[in-house]
Amino acid sequence: MLINFSNHPSEYWSKKQLEAAAIYGTINDISFPAVEPEAEENEISSLAEHYTKIICDVLSKVENSELSAVHIMGELSLCFSLVIRLQKLNIKCLCSTSKRIVSADNSNNKISQFSFQKFRFYEYHK
Secondary structure (H helix, E strand, O other), X not given: OEEEEEOOOHHHOOHHHHHHHHHHOOEEEEEOOOOOOXXXXXXXXXXXXXXXXXXXXXXXXXXXXXXXXXXXXXXXXXXXXXXXXXXXXXXXXXXXXXXXXXXXXXXXXXXXXXXXXXXXXXXXXX
């Protein structure tokens, strides 16, 4: 199973991203919460603990959960806090990489598109 913990539901992923996720089996979307810019570190820690429990609960119901991973993309301090917690539990965490394609429309407004390239593991060095 791939848990998609982001603001980008897998139903909107490109064919390339869905194919890359297929090695994990099914995809379970968990929406990344809105994190207020004024949030203090203890609030981030509480959110990370809360979502660690949710993710662990989902994975506990999966056969061969050691083959599972969590795709984590969102507000950076929460991502960092959650990745550390999950890695301590030997849960694989990954992010998605993309190429940014920038163009302009007729009004000279900048338009950015993102083209998925691959998943990359968050790496932790002890």
